Amino acid sequence: xxxxxxxxxxxxxVPGASFEAAPSVDFATIYSPAEHIVATCQALRDALRxxxxxxxxxxxxxxxxxRYEVVYHFLSVSRKLRLRVKVRVTADGTVSxxxxxxxxxxxxxxxxxxxxxxxxxxxxxLRRLLMPEDWEGHPQRKDYPxxxxxxxxxxxxxxxxxxxxxxxxxxxxxxxPH
Amino acid sequence: xxxxxxxxxxxxxxPQHPSTHGVLRxxxxxxxxxxxxxxxxxxxxxxxxxxxxxxKKWQQVIPLVERMxxxxxxxxxxxxxxxxxxxxxxxxxxxxQDIRVLIAELQRIASxxxxxxxxxxxIGAVSMLFYAVRERELLLNINELIAGFRFFPSYIxxxxxxxxxxRGFHAQVQEFLDRFPAKIDxxxxxxxxxxxYRRRTEGVGIISKEHAYAWGLVGPIARAGGSDYDxxxxxxxxxxxxxxFKVPTATEGDVYAxxxxxxxxxxxxxxxxxxxxxxxxxxxxxxxxxxxxxPPPKDKVYSEMxxxxxxxxxxxxxxxxxxxESYVPVEGPRGEHGCxxxxxxxxxxxxxxxxxxxxxAIQALPTVVQGGLIADVxxxxxxxxxxxxxxxx
Numbered sequence: 001x002x003x004x005x006x007x008x009x010x011x012x013x014v015p016g017a018s019f020e021a022a023p024s025v026d027f028a029t030i031y032s033p034a035e036h037i038v039a040t041c042q043a044l045r046d047a048l049r050x051x052x053x054x055x056x057x058x059x060x061x062x063x064x065x066x067r068y069e070v071v072y073h074f075l076s077v078s079r080k081l082r083l084r085v086k087v088r089v090t091a092d093g094t095v096s097x098x099x100x101x102x103x104x105x106x107x108x109x110x111x112x113x114x115x116x117x118x119x120x121x122x123x124x125x126l127r128r129l130l131m132p133e134d135w136e137g138h139p140q141r142k143d144y145p146x147x148x149x150x151x152x153x154x155x156x157x158x159x160x161x162x163x164x165x166x167x168x169x170x171x172x173x174x175x176x177p178h
Numbered sequence: 179x180x181x182x183x184x185x186x187x188x189x190x191x192x193p194q195h196p197s198t199h200g201v202l203r204x205x206x207x208x209x210x211x212x213x214x215x216x217x218x219x220x221x222x223x224x225x226x227x228x229x230x231x232x233x234k235k236w237q238q239v240i241p242l243v244e245r246m247x248x249x250x251x252x253x254x255x256x257x258x259x260x261x262x263x264x265x266x267x268x269x270x271x272x273x274x275q276d277i278r279v280l281i282a283e284l285q286r287i288a289s290x291x292x293x294x295x296x297x298x299x300x301i302g303a304v305s306m307l308f309y310a311v312r313e314r315e316l317l318l319n320i321n322e323l324i325a326g327f328r329f330f331p332s333y334i335x336x337x338x339x340x341x342x343x344x345r346g347f348h349a350q351v352q353e354f355l356d357r358f359p360a361k362i363d364x365x366x367x368x369x370x371x372x373x374x375y376r377r378r379t380e381g382v383g384i385i386s387k388e389h390a391y392a393w394g395l396v397g398p399i400a401r402a403g404g405s406d407y408d409x410x411x412x413x414x415x416x417x418x419x420x421x422x423f424k425v426p427t428a429t430e431g432d433v434y435a436x437x438x439x440x441x442x443x444x445x446x447x448x449x450x451x452x453x454x455x456x457x458x459x460x461x462x463x464x465x466x467x468x469x470x471x472x473p474p475p476k477d478k479v480y481s482e483m484x485x486x487x488x489x490x491x492x493x494x495x496x497x498x499x500x501x502x503e504s505y506v507p508v509e510g511p512r513g514e515h516g517c518x519x520x521x522x523x524x525x526x527x528x529x530x531x532x533x534x535x536x537x538x539a540i541q542a543l544p545t546v547v548q549g550g551l552i553a554d555v556x557x558x559x560x561x562x563x564x565x566x567x568x569x570x571x
Binding site: 051055057059060102132 | 412
């Protein structure tokens with residue numbers, strides 16, 4: 001099933017959305033407008049029987065405008081079919097979460113936020129996933145430096161002076177009568 | 179009794195806990211022994227491999243991706259190589275495909291051996307680990323023979339293989355293939371009808387097919403719940419359609435079903451490996467003949483100027499890959515290992531992303547263990563066969 005056939009069956013199900021076929025070497029690829037991604041996923045799962053959302057990822061095409069593409073890979077086991085849906089996102093743009101349709105999207109979207117800083121509207125738990133909670137910046141952006149020296153913030157090494165150490169020993173010692 | 183005031187207890191399991199397979203941390207909220215909620219915390223093994231890959235040349239990424247899922251190393255490099263070859267439009271010779279299939283299946287057996295060993299260990303069948311690791315040693319010896327490296331051979335390359343098979347390869351693989359069926363019977367003798375093992379695993383941690391699909395789990399976990407999806411059957415690659423093998427499935431979806439599916443998978447892998455070994459001639463082509471990617475033969479490098487230049491170009495600048503993107507899934511030991519590759523037409527990847535089956539499995543873990551007993555968490559984690567290197571990348 002090529003991209004045009006999927007667009008033809010998808011368009012009546014998602015009113016108002018204009019899909020666009022994209023060139024690909026492996027399987028059908030379409031562009032979806034960011035504001036219709038939830039309705040698109042709903043239609044893909046319920047009407048076109050794409051049961052599995054295999055992957056959500058992102059690519060940063062700096063300096064191109066719009067800068068990011070969020071990439072969804074769908075799998076239909078019953079129809080032996082794969083589909084790639086891409087959403088163009090601007091540098092300060094957001095995408096709606098598809099958690100409501102595919103619960104497995106939760107962590108995938110968290111990872112994209114962690115690595116690229118793309119905000120997923122309506123996500124119930126958009127926190128750091130792979131990077132430490134106090135990390136600054138989004139490492140897989142193309143303008144993020146590769147070699148970066150950064151001191152750990154949360155876990156500063158515990159420094160105890162000789163006096164403090166002895167005082168602590170004394171405090172914990174209990175004079176137990178024999 | 180109901181008017182006794184009780185409160186829940188929060189228990190940190192991990193990151194340094196032997197049964198969490200590396201550095202997975204679970205924050206469990208317990209009501210007695212019953213689990214109220216689970217919050218998995220990951221990222222302790224995040225090494226930024228995907229970012230590092232963007233700085234490397236295409237061929238240099240192979241050793242990096244092998245370090246993601248360190249138990250199924252050569253499934254990763256196979257997925258990556260196939261994805262890049264799809265962009266380049268390369269077709270592999272039959273012999274290369276057969277060797278890749280053989281290596282992938284041996285890798286699956288090696289990974290399942292670690293799984294059966296650690297899973298047995300965690301559930302109390304301590305001796306399983308020793309039986310399993312002893313057999314895995316033979317597979318690591320085969321890796322050492324072909325590449326000189328036991329864990330991450332980097333033998334699968336873009337454009338084929340690194341070099342031809344060494345002398346003695348067939349004999350060593352044949353020896354393993356002859357020996358192993360009796361060993362699987364031995365493993366099954368220790369666990370399959372073991373009353374203690376079955377009481378710990380039957381009816382525990384049930385994941386139905388629909389549940390698995392909703393959470394993006396495909397692979398042995400979904401097959402234990404009634405799915406028959408296997409990338410090797412649905413989207414064949416490297417000539418899997420020409421092999422005779424079955425996809426083991428079960429319907430119960432519990433820990434015991436996942437155990438049975440994986441043990442049966444080892445037998446099927448053995449079947450595929452036997453067929454592949456019969457097809458592979460001891461020496462022959464080990465790469466495609468595309469001069470963009472594969473350096474010219476050594477005798478030409480020494481006698482022809484153009485060949486020498488090409489050799490230097492491939493090893494210094496590396497080759498370029500046409501702009502575009504491709505996603506190629508392979509059936510790894512843990513499920514669908516997919517590699518998404520974006521090229522901007524230069525000699526370095528623009529983006530490399532691995533679809534990590536362990537990542538999805540850990541995400542779905544709370545939905546499986548909530549309401550169960552704390553002792554079952556260990557059984558469920560073991561049965562989902564998560565590898566933190568794969569999860570955190």
